Amino acid sequence: MKKSKDMTKEIIGSGCSFSQSDNKDKIRTIKRWAVLGGFFFILNICFIVVICWNHRIQGSEDTVVMVQGPENEVENAKLDETQGNSQENKKNKKDKNDRHSESDNRKKVYLTFDDGPSKNTEKILDILKRHKVSATFFVVGKEDDFSLSMYKRIVDEGHTLAMHSYSHDYSVIYKSKKAFFEDYRKIKKLLYETTGVKPVYYRFPGGTSNTISKVSMKSLAQGLIKRGSVYFDWNAMSGDASGKNLTKKQMINNVLKDVEIHNTSVVLMHDAADKDKTAQMLPELLRKLKKSDVSILAIDEDTPLVQHVKVENRQN
Template sequence: MKHNLFILFYLLCNVFIYAFQAGFWVYILGFVLFSAVVIWGSFDIQLGYFVNSLTHKRTKIKEVALTFDDGPTEFTPKFLDLLKENNIKATFFCIGKQIEKYPETFQRIIAEGHTVGNHTFSHSKNTGFLSASKMMEEIERCDEVILKIGEIKTNLYRPPFGVTNPNIAKAIRKTGKKSIGWNVRSLDTVIIDEKKIYKRITKNIKKGRIILMHDTSGKTYNVLVDLLLFLKQKNYSTFTIDNI
């Protein structure tokens, strides 16, 4: 864990600061920098600061992964129709309570050959503040729903909001999950303009990239329509996360 190494580095720096009798402001500056790195590491899953997450595939082939978070929802069937029409498989990181709300859609995701992953039971806005035991409960409850409704098990897990910290790292380790990140973030839940979302994704397309989207709106569906055309024109194929 990079966090432990950074703590050691920070402590050694403090020893040197003390040894050379630096001013108090140096301690303050060091603490501010330390805090900034920890916060950055918590929110940027690609850094692997607290958890080593899979964020890309090493490949020489022109292929990318389409991943969808926060479903299933009322919009998911349209996404599935589009993917089926184009003979494309994707990876869906599903929320437990959403699976309970749309069980037939979840079963369809599996039946049509897509990969599913755990995205916690409730996708709590307080994810970053939960204890390790609470995070384990969130992951395990989602696993139970996946097994009950989908009759499958998965070791794939994507942290809500991409947030990681020592408690989340412990929960992932204890539940035997494989943390999955991304290196192309669409920000489709934040950006309103479909064209801006499309440009944000396509300008970052490279071999082995993992694209993060959400099957939660008609807006993202429209972006996906254009994205699939783009991938076809550029001769890109797709892979699912379980095939890395």
């Protein structure tokens, strides 16, 4: 019996010993995992801190890029201007299309003025502005400040700036084909450099039906087409360059008489320095044209061609 008790104590003692040993092992294991977990926790924290710091630096760099300095202001201004011009061009195109659509069932009248700019050009522009009418100016080459300002004003106020030779000297420009196109290049360059708009439309001094040119007018007309230009003559006129001392009433009646017989009228008038009477009669002419319910337009790509001498288009 005593032996049994001793064995029981021994077993219990061994069990306690084993239990204490196991607990120590478990504690050591827990400590190891706790240390390892802590290490990974700290590593993750460091990783997160690094990412946040990099993000902050990147954010700062992005902010610096977005700061609008002088150069960026210029670039943004150019972009805004380009976008604005694009929107304005779309608007102008829509307005032009609407205008032509509205006038489909009405007579079309294209008022054109040759030989400017001069002081009369300024007067005529004032009149057109008051009456809200667009016209076409076939100008010659002048490089004084006033003339340059007139070229710009014609464009700025929505009129068509067109070419009528640089020199307007028949003996020079019609001497040879080479002479003609040297003059053509000169007026085209002047108008483009002054206004930033490339002129397209051309009117030959004296028209394509003139009998002064030593060169075939068909040859010159074909040369213009090959160079991307379009030429216009006329089928109505005021008579302000006829050499006759017409009254303002006679000039107005001349225009109205011609407009009456054409569905599309390209009216020849002049704004040279000695054509004061043209500027003086213009307000009354505009009132009468509007009263007759015609559409008054500036020449553009939709204008039917009015040409005394026609040539085949071989531009392509």
